[in-house]
Amino acid sequence: MLEVLFFLAAIGALGGAVGVVFLKNPFYSVLSLVVHLIFLAVLFLLLEAQFLAAAQIVVYAGAVMVIYVFVAAYVGGIEEPLFDPIPRLRVLGPVLAAAIFIEISIAVLGSSLVALGTEGASDLEAGFGTPASIGLLLLEDFLIAFEVASLLLLVTAVAAIVLAGRKPGEEGVES
Amino acid sequence: MITPLLADTTFVEASWVMIVKSLIIFIVILSIVPVVLLAERKLLGRFQQRYGPNRVGPFGALQPLADVGKLLSKQGFRPKGAVPFLYEIAPALSILSAVLVLAILPFGDVQGGVGLYGIDVPIGILYFFAFGALAFYGLLLGGWASGSKYSFLGAMRSAAQLISYELAMGLSLLGVVLMAGSLSLVDIVKAQGEIWYILPQFVGFLIFLTAGFAETNRVPFDLPEADAELVAGYSTEYGGMRFGSYFFAEYMEILVISGITATMYLGGWMGPGPSWLDPIWMLAKMGVVTFFFIWIRATLPRFRYDQLMSFGWKILIPLATLNILVTAILVVVI
CATH class of the missing domain: 1.20.120.1200 (NADH-ubiquinone/plastoquinone oxidoreductase chain 6, subunit NuoJ)
Structure with missing residues (x-):
């Protein structure tokens, strides 16, 4: 199943x-x-x-x-x-693609393949993956990282509004 | 036999019990939909000083059956500019997303070894939001794939409206979640033993209900299908049972929103009397909220589009945020 x-x-x-x-x-x-x-x-x-x-x-x-x-x-x-090459990326594109491929290969060979033959973790603690356990992790153990990430998102949101919202009187904006 | 479950549940049953339960819930709610349909037309008639349907059967009671018969016997028609596969699948998506939410509506506590609900998952109300979010694709794909301007505009409006009001809806429910300390709908009902959340969370209740009207595209938020401007919005090009599916999905969603409202704010299955009355209480409360939906339709005019947007973003969302802040402070202090 x-x-x-x-x-x-x-x-x-x-x-x-x-x-x-x-x-x-x-x-x-x-x-x-x-x-x-x-x-x-x-x-x-x-x-x-x-x-x-x-x-x-x-x-x-x-x-x-x-x-x-x-x-x-x-x-x-x-x-x-489907494929519209941008001149400057003709060299850089394949290089970056190869880098990502190698990186993922290392990750897969290193961890995922080893776990393939096993049955997986059978001794999950009760409540694993529930909102309560994730909330405890985010707001108790990793509070600072969590707050930094939300601050980053806030900065992005403000930046998007600043970029999108032009002041009145500028070109192409009425009153 | 215990089935392997993909998620933690507080209560596990044999798989045949689950199947029987699902069937009963589905059939009961399915047979309520035509009743709601008839009740709406009858009540609208009364609100507008006329009789409403009264020709088919006693007191017009067979009108919904006649309507379904008519829709079923119509030709399945697809306009020339429509995208084949998406055009056909869109109404089904709408129904699916509404019906799946029925699984988490609790109609009673565990009685005689059987929980009177589809399933009680710890993610609870998030499940409702997940499928509420998918409901959007039914409308948008239908409107887009019809290949008609009216349908497309209706679909675009529903997209903008859904994003705007989903936020307010989620935020308003957070107050309840904070007070109950759980996302599970069963736990939330149990936490209302002393006092129904409609009293301490009255602001949240109003916001949720308003956003609920917007999510179901009901008056005064029925801009996606504003018949004066857009013919019938996203469902303009649909006929026969495909149109019937959209129609059915709309009423199913009204029942679902009524069910969530009853669970979160009106004490769910709680009521006086023996415990076997619990499902009846739940259905009665759903009925009251559904009546309110119909009442509002007869009472309010449609919003203008800019009013809809500024109401959602400038009033509802700040109000909902304030509601959470106050609730959070009170929960910690008391």
């Missing part, structure tokens, strides 16, 4: 991710990203990370992607060329 669910979710997540890159219409790309995120939430559920799964759907599929879909529906509909 769990194995079937895992493979369904994994195939769905991979398919969604591939679709994002290979679909030509931006609107479909965004939709396939939504599919990917939903299957990712199922994978989180399989890992007993229930709060993370719910947060994933609420925040990403429910809020972030809504804005993506909103924008893509307005300006999308144009078939973008």
Whole structure:
């Protein structure tokens, strides 16, 4: 049962991710990203990370992607060329891609492959992955990191408003 | 046999019990939907000094059946400019996201070894928000895939409205969560043994209900389907049972919001009398909130679009934030 669910979710997540890159219409790309995120939430559920799964759907599929879909529906509909090389990135692109590939390979070979043959952690403490345990971690053990991260998000939000909101009297803004 | 569960639950049952429970909850709520539909038309009639449907069956009671029969027998039609797959799947998404929330509505405590709810998960109310968020895709895909300007504008409006009011809705429920100390709906009902949260959380209750109207696209927030400007918004190009699905999803969502309101603010299944009356109390409270939905529809005019936006962002969200601050301080002090 769990194995079937895992493979369904994994195939769905991979398919969604591939679709994002290979679909030509931006609107479909965004939709396939939504599919990917939903299957990712199922994978989180399989890992007993229930709060993370719910947060994933609420925040990403429910809020972030809504804005993506909103924008893509307005300006999308144009078939973008699949590969449109920007001159300067012709060299830098492959180098960065290779770097990321090596990095991920090291991570996979180092940890994930070792765990493949095992049964996984069977002695999870009670309440693992619940909102209560995550809340304790975020607001007791890692309070400073949590607050720094929220401060960073606040700065980004303020910056976005400053960049987007032009003062009255500037060019192209009425009163 | 105990099923392996993907999430911690406070109460585990045999899998056949879960299946039977789900079926009962689904069938009961499913058969309430046509009743709500008829009640709405009857009540609207009374509010407007007329009779409402009274031709089909005694007192017009068979009107919903006749409507469904008519919708089912219509041709499944797809406009020329529509996107095939998305156009067909969108109404189903709408229904799915509404029906799935029924799983967490509690109709009673554990009685005779069976919990009178679909499932009691620790993430509780977050589950409701997760599927509430997915409901948006049903509307947007339907509007976008129809290939019509009216549908598209309706879909865009619903997107903007949903983002704006989802925030206020989440923030307003946080007050309840703070007081109950749990996200689980069953625990929240149990925490209301002394006093229903509608009294200490009255501001939150008002904000939640207002945002609930906006989430279900009901008057006065029915701009996504404003018939005077957009024909019928996102459902303009739909006919037959696909239109029926959107219609059904809207009423299902009203029931779901009523259920969440009853659970979070009106003491859920609590009421006088023996414990077997609990589900009846819950349904009665849902009925009261649903009646309020219909009453408001007969009473208020539609908002203007800029009013809708400024009301959501400049009044509801600051008010909800203030509500949380005050609640948090009071919870810590007392």
